[in-house]
Amino acid sequence: MQIYCSSQLHWLQQTIRIIKTDQCILWPFKLFPSGYGQVHVKGTGTTQNTAHRAAYHFSKGAVPKGMYVCHTCDVRACINPAHLFVGTPRENFMDAVIKGRMPRGNRHWNVKLTTAQVEQIRAEYKPRVITMRALAKKYGITSSQVCLIVHNRTRCYS
């Protein structure tokens, strides 16, 4: 079923088909104020959608309901399918935490963790032995951040 329609989407479909680069491919059309590429969508109840979601849809299949399409490259206007992955809202949130993309004004989220550090925190955490508080101190983040990191693996995949 063709739910997307516009010349922009023809560009998108053709570009996706011939992509042979690891570089970011920026959406050359209108962007949302948030920086995501903007496309018009018919038949979905909403008339607008993001270009990177459309790119994912065309290259890898429909995006499961309620899921986000995230960027590994962190470039919001990028539509290279190689840089796109589907995540739960919580994973998307964690992705933002890991990349230090949370609002600057909030000191709790200013810490930038690498993916390796997040894995390490998960590996190190042992209830009642290695506490979240200890890990928070070790990595210079808050206990609630440790909590999010630790529990992300075991829940919220409904």
Ligand SMILES: [Zn+2]
């Ligand atoms: Zn990219």
